[in-house]
Amino acid sequence: MVVMDIVKLAIERILYPWMEKRKGNRIRANMRELQASEKLPPDSVDSLRIEKLTRLLHVCADKVPAFTDLKNRQDAIDSDPVGVLHSLPILTKALYMRNPDAYLAAGTNPDVLIKNRTGGSTSEPVTFYLDRHTVEYYEAARWRGLSWYGITPGSRSVMIWGNPLEMDQHQFWRFRMKERWLKNRIAFPAYSLKPEAMPSYLNTINRYRPEYFYGYSSALYTFATLMQKQGLKLKFIPKAVVSTSETLHDWQREQIAYVFGCPVVNEYGARDGGMIAYQCPQGSMHICVENIWLELVDEKTGKPVGNRETGVVLVTDLNNLVQPRLRYRVGDRATRSDAPCACGRDVPILGAIDGREDDMFLRVDGQYVHGHAFNHVARAIGVLEMFQIVQEAPERAILRIVPKAETTRAEITKFTADIQALLPGTAILTEEVTDIPSMPSGKFRYAIRRFPLP
Numbered sequence: 001m002v003v004m005d006i007v008k009l010a011i012e013r014i015l016y017p018w019m020e021k022r023k024g025n026r027i028r029a030n031m032r033e034l035q036a037s038e039k040l041p042p043d044s045v046d047s048l049r050i051e052k053l054t055r056l057l058h059v060c061a062d063k064v065p066a067f068t069d070l071k072n073r074q075d076a077i078d079s080d081p082v083g084v085l086h087s088l089p090i091l092t093k094a095l096y097m098r099n100p101d102a103y104l105a106a107g108t109n110p111d112v113l114i115k116n117r118t119g120g121s122t123s124e125p126v127t128f129y130l131d132r133h134t135v136e137y138y139e140a141a142r143w144r145g146l147s148w149y150g151i152t153p154g155s156r157s158v159m160i161w162g163n164p165l166e167m168d169q170h171q172f173w174r175f176r177m178k179e180r181w182l183k184n185r186i187a188f189p190a191y192s193l194k195p196e197a198m199p200s201y202l203n204t205i206n207r208y209r210p211e212y213f214y215g216y217s218s219a220l221y222t223f224a225t226l227m228q229k230q231g232l233k234l235k236f237i238p239k240a241v242v243s244t245s246e247t248l249h250d251w252q253r254e255q256i257a258y259v260f261g262c263p264v265v266n267e268y269g270a271r272d273g274g275m276i277a278y279q280c281p282q283g284s285m286h287i288c289v290e291n292i293w294l295e296l297v298d299e300k301t302g303k304p305v306g307n308r309e310t311g312v313v314l315v316t317d318l319n320n321l322v323q324p325r326l327r328y329r330v331g332d333r334a335t336r337s338d339a340p341c342a343c344g345r346d347v348p349i350l351g352a353i354d355g356r357e358d359d360m361f362l363r364v365d366g367q368y369v370h371g372h373a374f375n376h377v378a379r380a381i382g383v384l385e386m387f388q389i390v391q392e393a394p395e396r397a398i399l400r401i402v403p404k405a406e407t408t409r410a411e412i413t414k415f416t417a418d419i420q421a422l423l424p425g426t427a428i429l430t431e432e433v434t435d436i437p438s439m440p441s442g443k444f445r446y447a448i449r450r451f452p453l454p
C-alpha cells in the first residue's frame, strides 16, 4: 500500500520554497547545478573547476595572510592555476592549527560565519569557519548523490546516529519534533543501543517505513547483526542504507545489504573537508569534483600517486572563500582509480578509502556505545591535544590523554567524568601521556575495542 507522505510533501512544497524565498537558501539550486554538471562533457567540467580554482587562488593572494606569497604570482594564477596550487606546501592540521586566524580572508566577520570543529579523533583537533554558501554546496552534493537512488530532501529516513548528549528534556523534545516534522526522520541512538530494545526499534521502523537509513558504518553493521541474531526483519524494501563518517569494510557492507535487503551506499566526507565522494549505483566512489580539488599524494615524497596506488588525501575546497585551506590533509588515505564506471558518469573515482575507524563499545549492562560518543565529549570540551580509549573487556578500559599546555586540572577531571558516564561500571584507567602512537598502518584510532562482541 502506498501511503502519501504528507510530511515529505510539506517539506518539498512548502518548507524548501519558503527557505529559498525568505532566507535565500540555495541547497536545491546547487543540487540542480551539480546534477546538470555531471552530465556535461569532461572538458566543460574541467573548465568550471579551473574557473573556481582561479577565483579561490586570487582570493588567497589578495586577502588571506597565510597565502601572502601568492601576491606576486597573480599572472601565474591566471595562466596556470593548477601548477600554482600544486607548488604550494601540503597543509597539515598541525600547521593550520598553529595560526588558524591567518587563513581567514580579510574583511570576513567570523561572527556571521559557521564555526565548526573536530574532536581529538583525527589526532589533532581542528577549529575552522565556513559560510552558508560552502555548507549549501556540501548539502547539495549529498542530495545529488542520494538522488541517484531516488531519494529527495523530503524523503523519510531513519538515522542510527549519535543521540545528543547534554540536552535537557525540553531541548530533546524540540530536537525530536524538528527531526520528525522538518526533516522527516527519526533517530535511533548509536550512543546507547540496547539489544533488548531491538524488537521495539523494529516495530517503530516497520510502522514508519523510511525510504532510507543513514548512519555510521559500525553502528549500521551492529544494528544489522542484532536484527539477524534476533530474527527481526523489515517488512518493506528501503531504497538504500547510507553509510557515513567511517571506512565501510566489505564485510560490513555485505552484512548490512543482506539484512536490509537493499543497496548500501558509501558517503565519504570529512567534517573539515566537506563532501568528498559519493557512491553511484554501480558501486564507484565518484569524487565531488565541482566542490573540491582532490589530490592523492605519496606520504613521503608528496608526489601524486599513480593509478591503483594509495596516497594521502589532500582537499582544496573550491567554494570556501572565507577561510581557505589549500591542499589540506584530511587524515585519510585512498586509492586512485582510472577505471571508467558503468554508470556513465564521467567523473574521476576513488578506489579503496581508508578513513576513520570507530568501534562499538559494550557496557557491562549489555548496552552498545558507538565510539563516536567519546569524540563527541572531546569535541564539546575542546581542551585536549588528543585522546584514545581502548576497551580491553566490558569491565576494563584505558583512557590515554594528551593535554594541551593550557588544559586545566578541572577540565581533565570533567573529561574523564564524562567518558566514565558513557561506560558506567567499566573501570577506566586514565593515563596522561605526551603522545599516542598511530597504528602500524600509520592511521590514528581513538576508539578501539579489543574483544569480540557477544
Ligand SMILES: [Zn+2]
Pocket (backbone or CB within 6 Å): 280, 281, 282, 283, 284, 286, 341, 342, 343, 344, 345
Ligand atoms: Zn558510477
